Amino acid sequence: MSVQERKGRERAERERLIVATARDLAEQQGWDAVTTRRLAECIEYSQPVLYSHFRGKREIIGAVALQGATEMAAAVRAATDAMGRPRERVAALARTYLDFAARNPAVYDALFQLDGGLAYAQEGTPQPLKDAFAALLECLSEVAGDDVDPALFTEVFWASLHGLVTLTRTGRLLPENTEPRVELLLDRLALL
Amino acid sequence: MSVQERKGRERAERERLIVATARDLAEQQGWDAVTTRRLAECIEYSQPVLYSHFRGKREIIGAVALQGATEMAAAVRAATDAMGRPRERVAALARTYLDFAARNPAVYDALFQLDGGLAYAQEGTPQPLKDAFAALLECLSEVAGDDVDPALFTEVFWASLHGLVTLTRTGRLLPENTEPRVELLLDRLALL
DNA sequence: CTCGATTTCCTAGCGATGCTAGGATCGTGT
DNA sequence: ACACGATCCTAGCATCGCTAGGAAATCGAG
Numbered sequence: 001m002s003v004q005e006r007k008g009r010e011r012a013e014r015e016r017l018i019v020a021t022a023r024d025l026a027e028q029q030g031w032d033a034v035t036t037r038r039l040a041e042c043i044e045y046s047q048p049v050l051y052s053h054f055r056g057k058r059e060i061i062g063a064v065a066l067q068g069a070t071e072m073a074a075a076v077r078a079a080t081d082a083m084g085r086p087r088e089r090v091a092a093l094a095r096t097y098l099d100f101a102a103r104n105p106a107v108y109d110a111l112f113q114l115d116g117g118l119a120y121a122q123e124g125t126p127q128p129l130k131d132a133f134a135a136l137l138e139c140l141s142e143v144a145g146d147d148v149d150p151a152l153f154t155e156v157f158w159a160s161l162h163g164l165v166t167l168t169r170t171g172r173l174l175p176e177n178t179e180p181r182v183e184l185l186l187d188r189l190a191l192l
Numbered sequence: 193m194s195v196q197e198r199k200g201r202e203r204a205e206r207e208r209l210i211v212a213t214a215r216d217l218a219e220q221q222g223w224d225a226v227t228t229r230r231l232a233e234c235i236e237y238s239q240p241v242l243y244s245h246f247r248g249k250r251e252i253i254g255a256v257a258l259q260g261a262t263e264m265a266a267a268v269r270a271a272t273d274a275m276g277r278p279r280e281r282v283a284a285l286a287r288t289y290l291d292f293a294a295r296n297p298a299v300y301d302a303l304f305q306l307d308g309g310l311a312y313a314q315e316g317t318p319q320p321l322k323d324a325f326a327a328l329l330e331c332l333s334e335v336a337g338d339d340v341d342p343a344l345f346t347e348v349f350w351a352s353l354h355g356l357v358t359l360t361r362t363g364r365l366l367p368e369n370t371e372p373r374v375e376l377l378l379d380r381l382a383l384l
Numbered sequence: 385c386t387c388g389a390t391t392t393c394c395t396a397g398c399g400a401t402g403c404t405a406g407g408a409t410c411g412t413g414t
Numbered sequence: 415a416c417a418c419g420a421t422c423c424t425a426g427c428a429t430c431g432c433t434a435g436g437a438a439a440t441c442g443a444g
Contacts, residue, residue: 035400035401035402036401036402036403037400037401037402047402047403047404048403048404048405050403051403051404056402056403057402057403
């Protein structure tokens with residue numbers, strides 16, 4: 001038994017290595033640079049080994065996305081829990097979200113832009129994704145307003161942040177005015 | 193002279209054909225299906241001909257984007273001009289925007305998602321792009337509020353719509369609740 | 385009308401990509 | 415010591431964006 005357990009551990013360890021390496025590579029040189037060959041060379045195995053862990057590149061992206069979702073949920077909760085008044089809480093949420101996207105662009109892409117083969121907003125949605133949305137919901141439901149469904153409000157607020165992130169990162173919006181844009185969102189959407 | 197003029201016309205005509213074909217192909221099978229080989233075969237020329245018109249695939253995407261920007265600007269103006277009250281105007285803008293994105297997903301991607309090699313929000317930004325933003329600005333500046341910069345407000349409103357479009361199309365948001373989400377944007381962001 | 389010069393275009397090929405088939409190699413249990 | 419199974423790598427396929435180099439068609443001058 002012990003031998004098989006060790007093999008299992010080593011396999012799991014190698015899988016973590018693949019995901020971590022893919023993430024690093026994507027973060028440093030972009031997802032286009034994450035080719036199966038380069039990735040295989042970085043982990044010092046041949047390409048086919050990747051396919052014994054994942055169906056393909058998509059699933060690797062998906063694995064990075066799940067990792068990112070967990071981290072983002074934690075970051076949002078940590079930032080919002082420490083705040084007192086609602087306005088500060090929501091402001092912290094927005095800034096944490098934008099900051100996460102700015103600091104981890106590749107992870108953000110894996111989560112919300114690329115196809116990682118994950119199910120969203122459905123029955124079979126992985127827990128980390130549900131939890132990330134829940135983290136937003138927890139903070140935002142208190143400012144949704146009485147006649148607005150908290151989940152709906154969270155979706156719209158999230159979409160607004162997501163729009164700012166993607167348009168800014170692709171050069172469609174200038175990064176200089178990010179702060180006033182966030183203020184506007186807080187003032188108007190969140191009625192604060 | 194006449195001979196050269198005819199040649200020039202034929203070249204321009206072929207260039208239009210390339211852009212139109214790329215757009216059709218992308219709209220029907222997605223941008224991934226728009227390969228230089230397929231595109232060349234559709235227009236009944238060899239691949240190198242494409243490179244005598246465009247530097248590469250990026251520029252072809254850019255050409256489709258410019259076409260789309262012109263159409264979107266026209267659609268937004270047509271929809272908003274016909275409306276009387278501000279609330280109806282902004283509602284028409286939002287719905288026209290989402291409708292355009294839904295009906296022309298590939299063009300929308302070329303405009304706001306893919307890299308078409310175009311300059312945005314800068315000095316050298318092509319006129320169609322500036323004009324598309326101007327179309328939004330014209331309608332939205334009247335509801336920005338007194339103490340809010342109209343351009344800033346337009347950016348935020350646009351980003352919100354863009355977020356809804358992209359998250360919905362990639363399955364991150366369910367399409368069912370699009371209408372109430374828009375209503376929420378109108379009520380809160382646009383104070384209507 | 386002919387013939388060199390120029391433009392126009394296509395065939396063929398390069399280095400990559402994601403992914404897979406097949407066999408070699410290693411470790412295991414008897 | 416040996417045979418069996420799991421493990422892994424070499425080599426290859428089809429496809430991608432893009433380009434070099436020569437064939438073919440067209441043009442202008444004598």
